[in-house]
Amino acid sequence: MPPQIRAVLSVFLLVAGFILWSFREAISLNASAVLFFGVTLCLVGAVWMFPEVKKKG
Helix, strand or coil: CCHHHHHHHHHHHHHHHHHHHHCCCCCCCCCCHHHHHHHHHHHHHHHHHCCCCCCCC
16 A cells, blocks of 8 residues: 555544544543554554555465
8 A cells, every 4th residue: 555545544644533532422432542543543553553464476
């Protein structure tokens, strides 16, 4: 995956995480901010850490 797509995906994940955290009371999500943003940062890190699967042959 090209770095530009990874960057856009990372920004999208961070914005989506912030929006969900902002409306967590409205959707009855009782999670702490540390846990919520920890999972979001883990997802962003996984996008950059793990390579894309490529077929051999």
